[in-house]
Amino acid sequence: MNKFIFTIFIFLNIGTATVFAQEKTTAVLVAKDTLKSNDIDPLTPAKAAFYSAILPGLGQAYNKKYWKIPLVYGALGTSIYFYIDNNRQYIQLRDAYKRRLEGYTDDKFAFLSDSRLITAQRGYQRNRDLSALLTVALYALNIIDANVDAALLQFNVDENISIRPTIYPNDVTFKTNVGLTLNYNF
CATH class of the missing domain: 1.10.287 (Helix Hairpins)
Known part of the structure; x- marks a missing residue:
């Protein structure tokens, strides 16, 4: 009888730990989504x-x-x-x-x-x-x-999105070239 109660006790603890872990993970994902959607109405x-x-x-x-x-x-x-x-x-x-x-x-x-x-x-x-x-x-x-x-x-x-004009020398002719660089930082 003690083994049966012990097995049920272990099974319930593992099951609730899994349920709590899932709720915690879901809560974190929901929190991140709501933070992003609050910026834009x-x-x-x-x-x-x-x-x-x-x-x-x-x-x-x-x-x-x-x-x-x-x-x-x-x-x-x-x-x-x-x-x-x-x-x-x-x-x-x-x-x-x-x-x-x-x-x-x-x-x-x-x-x-x-x-x-x-x-x-x-x-x-x-x-x-x-x-x-x-x-x-x-x-x-x-x-x-x-x-x-x-x-x-x-x-x-x-500021992570920027367009900057750049002037750089050509490697072959050593004349100046004009270019446009689009930078996006993650």
Whole structure:
């Protein structure tokens, strides 16, 4: 009976030692994998683009590129200003032309003929539409900038990767040769 209990005791100790060893090895491999995957977050560019879509400049703040925020607001503010100004001028010219069609000539554009009034109205309408298109394009550019910048922040610029131009003499003619060396250190 003692031999049977001793054999079971030995078998259980060897079995648990093997199980513990396997768990330890697996835990070490998992720990190494998770350390590498924590360096790169694939959702960071999407988050930056989402933040910039909600509020222009917020994606740049998320990327810690605070100097770009005034540029974003300056560009968007300027294009919105020109949209509002051109729209105001267009409405004034349109209303003046409508009053002329009704027979009134006491508007502030009395010095313009009807054809000049229509031409000016079309010019301000075109400029207003271009300003609206520019505003939308700058808004999209804000989102794209935040997305690309967040993606490039995760780009590997390690010192183990380097390209160095070298100048070395030719062994036969002893003239200088120019070459490019790509070094990667493991």
